[in-house]
Each structure stands twice: as structure tokens, then as C-alpha cells.
Amino acid sequence: MIAGDAIARACGDVPGLLRAALVLLPEAFFLAGHGEARASDYEPLVRAAARCLTPRATPRGDVAPAPFVEYVLVLAHGVIVIEASRQSSRLALVLECDHSANLTLIQLSCRAALAALEATLGRELETWGMAS
Numbered sequence: 001m002i003a004g005d006a007i008a009r010a011c012g013d014v015p016g017l018l019r020a021a022l023v024l025l026p027e028a029f030f031l032a033g034h035g036e037a038r039a040s041d042y043e044p045l046v047r048a049a050a051r052c053l054t055p056r057a058t059p060r061g062d063v064a065p066a067p068f069v070e071y072v073l074v075l076a077h078g079v080i081v082i083e084a085s086r087q088s089s090r091l092a093l094v095l096e097c098d099h100s101a102n103l104t105l106i107q108l109s110c111r112a113a114l115a116a117l118e119a120t121l122g123r124e125l126e127t128w129g130m131a132s
Helices: 003-010 039-053 105-119 122-127
Strands: 017-024 029-035 070-074 079-084 091-097
Touching: 003 017, 003 029, 003 105, 017 039, 039 070, 039 079, 039 091, 070 091, 070 105, 079 105, 091 105, 105 122
Parallel strands: none
Antiparallel strands: 017 029, 017 091, 070 079, 079 091
């Protein structure tokens, strides 16, 4: 299955969804998107995922993993939810939703959508060397 079709199916029930992006980390590579947007419109979502979920260097020079696996950004125009994959540390789903839906419902829908993507794209993730 093509990643674009998979993300459209997985995110179909997310309340208030404006757009969704599947991101490869730490390269901040846009894999697939869903919503009424051009590819360049996904760039802020991709950069946000990379900044939040990419491991960081510590003062001692070690690399520390990102401290959280889920981030919620509340903006004037909507809500952005960034969810790290539990199956692959290199995969993330970013959703941008309007304020009309309950934040808890958006978060739960994001988790369910990412789990559905992991299940649907499991074979492709293995082919890409991204499955754990």
C-alpha cells in the first residue's frame, strides 16, 4: 500500500483534522501527507517533529534521547499533535487540527492513527530498515 493512501485511511476519523504528515527522523524527511495542502505547506509540521523528537547532544557530549514521545502545541489557529512511533524511533506522525474538537479526542485519534499506520506499513518499514 502507498504511504499516502495509508495516512489518508488512518487519519480519516481524526476530529477537526486540517492536515497530517508522516515524517522520517532525524532527517526531517516528509514521507506522506493528508489534507488540502501543497507539499511545502507540510514543512512547518515536519520541522516541528524533528525539533521535538530528535535526540539531542548533552553538555558532556553524549546523545540523549528525546524526553517525550508526544507533544501538543496549542496555537492561535489550531492544535498540533506530534506523536513518535513506538515501533520505529525514526517515524513520527504530526497532525494539525482546528480548535473545534476536544484535545483528548485529538490525542487519542493521533495515537490510534499512528498504530494503524505502523500495522499497515509494517512490511514497508522493514524494507526501509526502520522496524525494530
